[in-house]
Amino acid sequence: MTEHSTAKVVVIGGGYAGTLAANRLTPGGVDITLVNPRPEFVDRIRLHQYVCGTGEAAVDYAPILGDGVRLLVDTATRIVPAGRVVELASGAALDYDHVIYAVGSTGAPPSSVPGAAEFAYSVAEFEYARRLRARLADAPRDAPVTVVGGGLTGIETAAELAEQGRAVTLVGGGTLAPKFTESARRSILKWLARNGVAVLEDDVVTEVRAEAVVLGDGAVRPSAVTVWTAGFGVPELARASGLRTDPLGRLLTDETLTSVDDDRVVAAGDCAAPSGEPLRMSCYAAGPLGAQAADTILRRLAGTEPAPLGLAFSGACVSLGRRAGVRQFARKDDTAIDFHIGGRLGGAIKNLTYKFGVLKVGREARKPGSRFWLKGTPRPQRTAATPS
Structure with a gap:
């Protein structure tokens, strides 16, 4: 039996x-509603550029959203x-046959760091970035x-600010770029030093004040603007809905990305x-996981068994201002190998990833099923739970 011609799918995020x-x-005639709190797509990996006025992060949905998708700003x-x-927050409600839960991070x-919630700024979302800008x-x-x-977000933000002539201190809280090899980290540190960024790699901030930060040893450093990029969380929607999550709030799924509930x-x-062992939070993984989620639903609608998740990593990139960067290569399991590309070529590779993020989404609108x-x-x- 198939519901493919009549199924209502609500995509959240x-x-x-x-x-x-x-x-x-x-x-195939699936009724698709995309629920998003903003009328524009946010190219999140460019938010540090938006903060510094060197790039834009808001993208019109029109050229990147398929003709069969209804966008609901809610x-x-x-x-x-x-x-x-x-x-929905508006008071409305949407019936569904299937939901794709894509609320992101x-x-x-x-709030555990005194003064941080009051005085520090974030670049994790468009509204936060606009406030910081x-x-x-x-x-x-x-x-x-x-x-x-x-x-990587902290490094990119610090580098972009330094290239704009700002007096920047980067407080690492431990090893910088922990997914990178030592030689790649040295390349990053050299660029930061050449461009005047004071790096306190092992220090932590224990308090944020209006015009200063307090470090772990009690030292007080002037800080007119404090940008907090340490740590990410997940919206509480799954927990609020009675669905099981991991400690961070990510929805627990099987290997087809289906909720265990x-x-x-x-x-x-x-x-x-998936299986309580999430992949690295990244734009790199987001696209394939979105494609996998859609394929899981399409297979169920067609009456066939969904395929388990299979995603290999190839490494990661970090930009250092507008013209430099580091491309770290990795094994399929996301462990770094001792090979990286730095300097202008590394920056060129990173600039390509910026372009591809939105281009791949738009290509899927024009040619559904093309994302590989x-x-x-x-x-x-x-195994997932039996449906209610």
């Missing part, structure tokens, strides 16, 4: 994973599996800026925890 999944579902507040309804300064526009060019977090709910992107990815060995399968 219009980022890389959700938009690509919605586009992939368009053939926020999902609860999924009701028993009634197959998605409740978020980040905000933690306005603050930087008001700050004198020589005002000290502190970037907290030694991951209800096989009419399929996850994609940063908010998915480097396949890895499928992980051990876990």
